[in-house]
Amino acid sequence: MHRSRSENLPRREVPRRRRQPGARGGGWRATGRPDGLIVLLMVALLWACGRQGFAAEPAAPASRPAARETTGSAASSPVTSPSPPDGSIRFTARDAYRQALGRNKALMVSRVPPAVARAQVTVERGIFDRNLGVQVLHQDSVMPTDDTLVNQRILRTGYDTARLGLTKMTPAGTQWGVAWNNRRDRTNAADVNLNPAYSSDLVLTVTHPLSRNGGPAAVKARLKAAEAAEVAARERLRRDAEQTVAQVERAIVEVEATRQDRHVRELVLQDAERLVSYHSSRKEAGLASQANILEAESVAQLRREDLLLAARAVREAQDGLRQLLSWADCDPEAEMVCVDTPYLKHNPELAKSPPAIDKLLDQAFETRPDYRAALKDLEAQNILLRYAANQRHPKVDLVATQQYNGLAGDLGPALGQVVDRDHGTWAVGVNVEVSLENHAARGNYKKNVLAKQQALLVIKQIEDAARKEVATTHRRVKTNQERVRIAQRAVELAVQKLKTEEGRFREGLLPNVELLRFQEDLASARSRLVRAHADLTVSWVDLETAIGVVLPRRGIQFDTSAQLLDVEAAP
Structure with missing residues (x-):
């Protein structure tokens, strides 16, 4: 009553x-x-x-x-946060993106695989390096002998050799080598015509594969596969960068949403405190009872607890954002405020209807970094599979050798004979090598067949995931847009209802507890509107992540080649 x-x-x-x-x-x-x-x-x-x-x-x-907010137009938008306190950390969204891309620990870990892939490309290019060989050798030998022709019981021999060689492989698989050999022999034997004797020769060797490892495709297979793997690693790094930027934006939105919800809790607590003060003054005038004061004060205490929980949610949201930005050197109790959050500006783009799902899927299959990386992985596996098939063939090499020789009692005449090409030797032949069981080649081929099948399945898996993510996020965007409209109308109705009931309360027709309930209803409606706006912003971020356009939509130029680790500078 x-x-x-x-x-x-x-x-x-x-x-x-x-x-x-x-x-x-x-x-x-x-x-x-x-x-x-x-x-x-x-x-x-x-x-x-x-x-x-x-x-x-x-x-x-x-x-x-x-x-x-006592009018429908004022109540139709979310409650904005009050001015940030002194000592707060103010930053722009672009500052946060730059900070995360430069210092986020998870993203720094993701930069390692592209650096490893680039190093592997350098390794594979090593097969075309020119190899220079130098050999200098001195040997002395002392041996007992019973040969009467030596006229000595001890045979002493020695020689000095110097060898200079250069080898290289061409992109066609041909290996050529040039070697210049010089030797000085000496002995104490009496039957030697030249003592010391100087010999010199120049040898040119060419080996061309006719079956295994023959042709540019087989020779460059591992290099091409490594280059494709490097591109795939960079695409995965780009994907991780997009995920990082998306996480930062979600965290910024969550921080702002919790700050606004905290402000809602502050407002409804102030209403309860004013009601307590109102009843206290009325009691002094003999117009209110202690029960009215206790009733309002108990509700105020509950709202103080809600405010504490809302403040804790703000701190926890800021901790998550601080971790993403790796801001360990800033004050953990300082308020973090993004000055250009789309959520604060009520971006009209959020209210636009998203494109059709088919159009979004076509764009996703062109721009998703993980899908592009999977295609590059398949390209690398195709190259390695063809190379493994080539390795099953027998080794058949065409070998040709041309050699010019010189021999004299001094080094100069011996070198002159080589230059004049007076004494030459040549040879042409075929070197055939066949593995009877060929276990290694066959096993490696089967392994690459399975690896290609796995790469195909990964592509199909990403396609299925893309379809699901695009459809889910598309549906969430439309649902959250409708939630915002419904929540805005709910706030308007709650404001009107509270205004009407306040009039009844002033006339003594409404109990104290009912007024408190209507205040709480308005606060709940405002909190739901805050959450609906936050969820709408996050759903758009999720949709952009699903189609792989987070970086270009924000004007972020992320050069994956410039973001690789400097391995040589690392300790």
Whole structure:
């Protein structure tokens, strides 16, 4: 039953009243009291209400326990956060992206595989390196002998050799080598014509594969596969960069959403505290009871707990953002405020209808970095499979050798004979090598066949995941857009309802607990609107991530080649 104003007066001043048939909750008629006393009581009541800010006119004073937004247009947008406190960390979204791309630890780990892939490309290019060989050797030998021709019991021999060689492989698989050999022999034997004897020769050797490892495709197979693997690693790095930027934006939105929800909790707590103050003043005037104060104070305590939880949610959201940005050197208690959050600006792009799913899928299969990386992996596996098939063939090499020789008692004449090409030797032949079981080549071929099948399955898996992600995020965008519209209308209705019920409360037709409930209903509606706006922003980020356009949509030029680790500079 509703209480009338007279019920809060001291018992000795309460006039006897009797209920009139059909009267409303506040419709009591006094009997046995002059009309002047009633007028005085009404004047005192209005004076007490005016002290507490509950005016009788329809306008909503700033001090009354009513909603901050009293019109539909003001209530249709989310509650914005108050000005950040002193000492807060203010930054732009682009600053956050740059910080995360440069210092995020997970992204730094993702930069290692492209660097390893680039090093592997360098390794594979080594097969075309020119190899220079130098050999210098001195040998002395002392051996006993019983040969009478030597005329000595001890045979002493020695030689000095110097060899200079150069080898290289051509892209066609041909290996050529040039070697210049010089030798000086000496002995104590008496039957040697040249002592010391100098010999020199120049040897040119050419080996061309006819079967295994023959042709540019087989020779460059491992190099081409390594280059494709490097491109795939860079695409995965780009994917990780997109994921990092998306995570940063989600974290920024979450920080702003929690700050706004905290502000909603602050507003509804202030309403409860003003209601406590209002009833306390009325009690001093003898117009309210202790029960009214306790009822409002208990609700205020519950709202203080809600405010503490909302403040903790802000800190936890800021901790997550700080971890993504690797801002370990900043004050952990400082407020983090992004000054250009799309959520703060109420970006009209968020309200636009997303493109059709088929169009988004076509774009996803062109721009998703993980899909492009999977295609490069398949290209590398195709190259390695053809190379493995080539390795099953027998080794058949065409070998040709041309050699020019010189021999004299001094080095100069020996070299002259080589230059004049007076004494030459040549040879042409075929070198055939066949593995009877060929286990290694056959096993390697089967392994590459399975690796190609795995690469194909990975592509299909990414295609299925892309279809699911695009469809899911597309649906979430449309759902969240509708949620925002519904939540905006709910806030408008809650504001209107609270405004109406405040009028009834001023007239004494609404219990204290009902007013508190309507205040909480408005706060809940505002919180749902805050969450709907945050979810809408995040769903757009998820949709852009699903189609792989997070970086270009934000104007971020992420050069994967420039982001690789400097391995030589690392300790």
